[in-house]
Amino acid sequence: MPGPVAARCLLATLALVLACGESSDPCTGIGDEVQRENCQFERVAALFERGDARWREQLQAVPSAASRDLVRLRLAIVEPQLGPAICAEVETAPAKARCQQVVGRPHLASPPQLPPQRRP
Numbered sequence: 116m117p118g119p120v121a122a123r124c125l126l127a128t129l130a131l132v133l134a135c136g137e138s139s140d141p142c143t144g145i146g147d148e149v150q151r152e153n154c155q156f157e158r159v160a161a162l163f164e165r166g167d168a169r170w171r172e173q174l175q176a177v178p179s180a181a182s183r184d185l186v187r188l189r190l191a192i193v194e195p196q197l198g199p200a201i202c203a204e205v206e207t208a209p210a211k212a213r214c215q216q217v218v219g220r221p222h223l224a225s226p227p228q229l230p231p232q233r234r235p
Contacts, residue, residue, distance in 0.1 A: 140176060156186050163190055184210035191217045 142154035155177050162170035177183045184205050191198035191214055202214035 143178070152182060152185055155182060156189050159186050160190065160193065163194075180206040181210070184214075188214055188217060 140158075142151050142158065145151040145154055159170050159173045159177070162173055174183055174186055177186060184207050187201050187205055188210060191201045194201070195218070198214070198218040202211070202218050205211045205214050
């Protein structure tokens with residue numbers, strides 16, 4: 116049986132190992148996949164919309180290529196002028212095809228316009 120000093124060292128080591136495995140990304144702890152994807156998008160989009168170059172770092176912190184591509188697709192929809200540059204960075208084949216559709220149809224990203232009212 117280990118002595119009190121050895122037991123404290125073992126506990127301290129265990130605490131460090133567990134702490135190192137934790138992520139500072141609050142989105143990773145969200146169990147619902149849709150909410151987690153929305154969280155990741157909102158974190159990247161907040162930096163993107165402010166013109167903060169750290170949006171790319173935040174995007175790279177998203178754990179999976181499919182999730183990063185989803186963020187890219189959503190950014191391309193929000194900013195159609197930057198769509199071609201954003202789509203050039205897409206990682207997965209299905210997202211590349213979808214991104215090209217988004218870029219090819221920028222009118223889908225703009226808010227719907229009501230027809231002008233006719234005067235009687």
